[in-house]
Amino acid sequence: AHKMADARARGARLVVIDPFCTNTAAKADEWVPIRPGTDGALALALLKVMVVELGRVDVPFVKKSSNAPYLVCEDGQYLRDAQTGRPMIWDAAAGCARVFDAPGLGDPAIEGSYTHGGAVVRPAFQLLKSHLEKISVEEMAEVTTVPVATIRRLAAEVSEAARIGSTIEIDGHCLPLRPAAIHFKRGS
Numbered sequence: 001a002h003k004m005a006d007a008r009a010r011g012a013r014l015v016v017i018d019p020f021c022t023n024t025a026a027k028a029d030e031w032v033p034i035r036p037g038t039d040g041a042l043a044l045a046l047l048k049v050m051v052v053e054l055g056r057v058d059v060p061f062v063k064k065s066s067n068a069p070y071l072v073c074e075d076g077q078y079l080r081d082a083q084t085g086r087p088m089i090w091d092a093a094a095g096c097a098r099v100f101d102a103p104g105l106g107d108p109a110i111e112g113s114y115t116h117g118g119a120v121v122r123p124a125f126q127l128l129k130s131h132l133e134k135i136s137v138e139e140m141a142e143v144t145t146v147p148v149a150t151i152r153r154l155a156a157e158v159s160e161a162a163r164i165g166s167t168i169e170i171d172g173h174c175l176p177l178r179p180a181a182i183h184f185k186r187g188s
Contacts, residue, residue, distance in 0.1 A: 004183065015154065017042065038144040042151070045140035048132045049155035056159035061176060062110055068125035069108035071097060079121050090114045090123060
């Protein structure tokens with residue numbers, strides 16, 4: 001709470017999404033009332049807007065620091081190296097599947113469809129994006145009671161505040177600068 005208060009003192013905007021106008025919501029820059037238990041639907045709608053509609057994805061982070069490049073088989077399981085059992089990714093530079101942390105790894109693909117050993121495999125991020133393409137922001141607005149315009153505005157605001165591509169130097173190290181956060185309390 002102190003860190004959030006300090007951030008607000010530095011100019012950060014606080015949006016509280018909560019069914020009830022709690023003390024935090026009352027002191028926030030904006031309170032967004034939501035139907036109880038529909039947080040997941042709102043998260044899907046926000047992701048749909050950010051990833052599919054706005055294309056705001058921190059691709060270097062997703063490729064390097066997540067399981068988004070891991071290849072997923074038709075049965076929903078990760079494609080794993082036969083010898084080590086380690087998850088595999090599609091190395092776009094080499095044009096083949098490789099263990100996710102192989103030395104000299106080129107460019108991990110996060111989108112597309114590939115064939116390996118006669119089976120069709122897709123990066124986990126591609127599966128997420130394909131799922132999000134089916135999500136209707138309008139339907140999620142009905143489920144959550146959060147207006148479509150509010151969902152789209154919040155998605156744009158948080159992805160803009162994240163400053164994807166920005167960096168900061170700390171103690172001689174160049175690090176990503178992502179001055180946006182989501183903080184979960186009760187509920188999901």
